[in-house]
Amino acid sequence: MPELQFRHYDGEGAQTIRATVELIQREAYADAIERGDPFETGDVPMRRFDAYTRRPGYDLVVAFQGDEPLGQAWGWPLDRDTAWWRGLLTDVEPGFTDENGTRTFAFSELMVRKRWSGAGVGHALHDELLKGRPETRATLLVRPENTRAYRAYRRWGWRKAAELRPGVEHAPLMDVLILPLPLHP
Template sequence: MVENLRLGHHTATQAEGMLGDLVDVYLDAHADDGPRYTAERYEQQLAAHMPRQGWELVAAWIGGELVGYIYGFPLGTDTRWWEGIEGPVPDRFTEENGRRTFGVAELLVRRAWQRQGIARALHDELLSNRQEERATLLVRPDNTAAQHAYDSWGWQLAGRLRPARQGTPLFEVHVKAIQRSFPTNANEYLPQSLVESSSRHVRKSRCTRHVHLLAVAVSLETVDLNDGGTVAHPEFGDGLQAHERPTPP
């Protein structure tokens, strides 16, 4: 872990004075990812997300510099997060009450500070203080490096989701238990066909885990929940632009 790293929790009100720095970190982390990652687009995303009840950000500071952050929010009763989920899902899996599920939207670290354990520290700090039963995020099925990292961080495959907007890709839904009231074995919530598919994936990934796990866990410094594209997901209006780009081992 990098020395002199300071982590701090911020509500939406507290983070309003940090907006310029939040955008700067976003642009730095996405500097090589094409023209879609603009300040204007991200400002619109923050404006849509920050008013959500329970929104929380954990920031990483070294000296006086903001080097990274993670944020998300609880899924309310009127959430559209689960729209587009494919195949049969267990009863109540998509039911939300504002206290059940925390959606992770962004995990970003400046390029100069990547691969130093900051992303993992942010991830753990945020989720260890949440009171929801579980957390969720989306990841592209072909993002194998992220799959290894999420496996090592305790996330489990829970389904597949294709946002309703035309031309959007298929994503895997991952969940992670936060409180004991949510079963640590997510298979209790999954259709049998998906359990079997997930088991095959885990068995295959474990064959290479001893070679790849350390490198991936350390290098996952910007979590690209859409593998470099924009998720046209109704929950996020114009699109979720979280970034998860582990360095291949």
């Protein structure tokens, strides 16, 4: 694995490196963009990014090797009025979707530029973003057909809890995964 330096950004700080975020997104999702996936093409991903950076507690971590960005991950704590659970297609136990701003961290994105894919950068970003989180669990959404990512998340301790179609533009069917926190007690 390359020697990594991590830089954290809150929502306002994330906007100051928007071009870097977009560069990583375009390289990480190059295959999906080439296929014309409407969830990953055009300005759709960056409009989601802009909306996410306005969420309270937003945290972006970017992995660098020197001055070169290799990948990024971001998320935020789910508040009482979160839309995260809208679109659930699976029955879940009572209270599963109850949020208060301190229960669940939404692990929204993990992207690694193609050149460093498979080099451990994604796992390092994952651990860096979740390190020290005060919430009791984390959640993420993953496409069931994204077998490479799905296998990695399973190795890192994530377990399927439900299926969901997010209420955002061009959203595909996703599996909801849950990970107990703290990551490393």
